[in-house]
Amino acid sequence: MDVIITVLPLIIGWTLDLLFGDPTKLPHPIVWFGKIISVCEHKFNHGKSKRLKGRLTAVALIVGTYIATWLLLDVISPYAWLNVVVQAFMIFYCLAGTTLIKEGRMVFEAVDISLENGRIQVGRIVGRNTANLSPQEIRTAALETLAENLSDGVVAPLFWYALLGVPGMMAYKMVNTLDSMIGYKNERYLDFGCMAAKIDDLANYIPARLTALLMIFVSGKMRLLSFVRKYGRCHASPNSGYPEAALAGILDCRFGGTHDYFGESVYKPYIGENHRDFDYTDVVKAISINRRTEIFMIFITLGVRLLLLL
Numbered sequence: 654m655d656v657i658i659t660v661l662p663l664i665i666g667w668t669l670d671l672l673f674g675d676p677t678k679l680p681h682p683i684v685w686f687g688k689i690i691s692v693c694e695h696k697f698n699h700g701k702s703k704r705l706k707g708r709l710t711a712v713a714l715i716v717g718t719y720i721a722t723w724l725l726l727d728v729i730s731p732y733a734w735l736n737v738v739v740q741a742f743m744i745f746y747c748l749a750g751t752t753l754i755k756e757g758r759m760v761f762e763a764v765d766i767s768l769e770n771g772r773i774q775v776g777r778i779v780g781r782n783t784a785n786l787s788p789q790e791i792r793t794a795a796l797e798t799l800a801e802n803l804s805d806g807v808v809a810p811l812f813w814y815a816l817l818g819v820p821g822m823m824a825y826k827m828v829n830t831l832d833s834m835i836g837y838k839n840e841r842y843l844d845f846g847c848m849a850a851k852i853d854d855l856a857n858y859i860p861a862r863l864t865a866l867l868m869i870f871v872s873g874k875m876r877l878l879s880f881v882r883k884y885g886r887c888h889a890s891p892n893s894g895y896p897e898a899a900l901a902g903i904l905d906c907r908f909g910g911t912h913d914y915f916g917e918s919v920y921k922p923y924i925g926e927n928h929r930d931f932d933y934t935d936v937v938k939a940i941s942i943n944r945r946t947e948i949f950m951i952f953i954t955l956g957v958r959l960l961l962l963l
Contacts, residue, residue, distance in 0.1 A: 666744025697710055743822070753778075753799060757778070760936075797897055810822050834846075865885065867946045871942060900942065903939075909923040
């Protein structure tokens with residue numbers, strides 16, 4: 654029974670993600686995370702000691718998420734099949750592989766229809782200002798997002814699930830949501846969100862590099878390891894550059910450049926050297942790499958979880 658409870662939730666949760674993607678019509682715990690973070694930010698991000706209040710908020714929400722999830726699963730632990738179902742749905746909610754692929758493909762399809770459609774569609778998946786993006790910049794943003802979010806939305810949640818089970822996976826999603834909402838280096842969030850950003854960097858340190866390694870492995874181009882070592886650090890984030898460098902090497906292209914975030918120009922060093930135009934074949938290849946990486950990570954996760962039972 655322990656083996657079933659270990660294996661089935663992940664298989665069911667992943668299968669649900671493959672079939673349905675992000676469940677927009679169902680109550681979503683990540684949306685709840687966002688609402689809780691928003692309430693805390695409005696309540697505490699003002700006056701004195703914003704940095705301290707931000708630290709306490711981030712730690713309390715992450716630890717609280719882990720404990721709440723652990724307590725829920727402990728309460729229902731006598732009911733084996735209920736336990737399997739609840740864990741499966743939590744895993745389903747935490748994985749974003751299918752939605753990421755769908756959104757990336759839709760950006761390329763939209764920009765082929767019109768520039769304005771492309772700008773609107775890519776605005777759904779990136780934080781930068783899209784109003785003045787060119788078709789090449791739109792396609793570049795979509796490919797960068799496919800690589801970066803392969804780590805954040807697939808490999809990292811599975812990594813923390815492998816080590817700490819569903820409570821660890823849910824806690825990671827709180828970390829990721831905190832960073833996406835308050836982890837910015839602007840006037841509003843610099844002090845209050847600095848702890849959230851640092852925790853996110855730490856939580857993604859190994860997963861980002863593991864993502865790049867798996868991407869290279871499934872591409873069959875192990876020679877790109879030196880390319881990733883060279884360009885992976887060429888990013889404002891200590892982590893995002895590694896999966897982006899892996900995809901840039903696989904596609905033999907260049908990512909990076911200056912972008913507008915919240916009205917401020919932010920320069921990102923270039924990742925790769927071959928400045929070429931993208932077409933639909935590039936997103937097809939990127940999607941294939943994403944899916945194969947995801948499958949390989951599922952097998953790794955199952956293996957680790959089974960080993961922990963021994």
